[in-house]
Amino acid sequence: MASSMLKTHSFILFLILFFITVIAGRRSDSEVFGKYISISSCNSGKNATAIRVAAEAPLTNCSSPLIFGDVYLVDDPLTIEPDVNSKMVGKAQGSYVVVSQGELSLLMVLNFAFTEGKYNGSTLSVLGRNEVLSAVREMPIVGGSGVFRFARGYAQAKTHSITQIHAIVEYNVFVFHYC
Numbered sequence: 001m002a003s004s005m006l007k008t009h010s011f012i013l014f015l016i017l018f019f020i021t022v023i024a025g026r027r028s029d030s031e032v033f034g035k036y037i038s039i040s041s042c043n044s045g046k047n048a049t050a051i052r053v054a055a056e057a058p059l060t061n062c063s064s065p066l067i068f069g070d071v072y073l074v075d076d077p078l079t080i081e082p083d084v085n086s087k088m089v090g091k092a093q094g095s096y097v098v099v100s101q102g103e104l105s106l107l108m109v110l111n112f113a114f115t116e117g118k119y120n121g122s123t124l125s126v127l128g129r130n131e132v133l134s135a136v137r138e139m140p141i142v143g144g145s146g147v148f149r150f151a152r153g154y155a156q157a158k159t160h161s162i163t164q165i166h167a168i169v170e171y172n173v174f175v176f177h178y179c
Contacts, residue, residue, distance in 0.1 A: 050074045053095075068101045078112060082160045082168045090114040096130070106130040108139055112173075114146075122146030124175065126155055141175050151177040 053073050075093050079086035094110035110126040123146065128139035137157040144151030153175035160168040 049076045067098050070098045072096050074110070078114070082170060084166070084168075087116070089116040090119070094126075099129070104132040106132060112171075119147055122148050124148050124151055124155075124173065130157065141173065144175070144177060148175060148177045151175045 050072050053071050073095050075091060077088045078090040078092055079088050081087070091113045092110055093113055094108070096106040096108050096110075099105055099107045106129070108126055108128055108130045112124040112126070114120055114122050123144055124141055125143045126139050127142045130137050130139060135158065139155050139157065141151055141153040141155055153173065155174075156172040158170045158172070160170045162168070
């Protein structure tokens with residue numbers, strides 16, 4: 001009879017989002033600000049990896065500048081270093097929805113699908129709230145496949161850098177799983 005072993009893994013991933021819709025930065029050490037850039041510039045270009053697939057429903061008649069109700073699909077590279085040219089070890093694939101009318105909060109449904117190394121063919125699933133303009137955002141790991149079967153844990157997201165055409169988000173991931 002094979003026995004199950006509980007294993008713990010922690011690692012850092014960098015998610016590179018091309019043509020992101022929010023520019024964020026700091027005015028001072030304690031103040032974070034954000035603004036929207038043109039959606040048309042965010043959803044075009046041959047390397048777009050995040051696209052809007054549903055816009056605010058006309059019935060909401062919402063005048064929020066945060067584009068409440070918009071739905072985006074993502075297919076972003078996961079890299080080992082915070083550089084667009086760094087080695088890709090997988091993809092971050094899923095969707096996010098703008099779920100707040102008063103702040104920039106997203107419902108994230110994201111799979112980290114690994115394509116290299118000892119995690120090749122395995123996935124981790126993230127499902128949770130992402131307060132985009134917070135310095136560090138924590139989201140739960142709700143499952144996984146392959147090496148990460150029965151995974152539970154959390155991911156901490158931190159914006160590493162951001163420009164008008166892409167953002168690099170660092171994910172520190174801590175998971176327990178059985179193998």
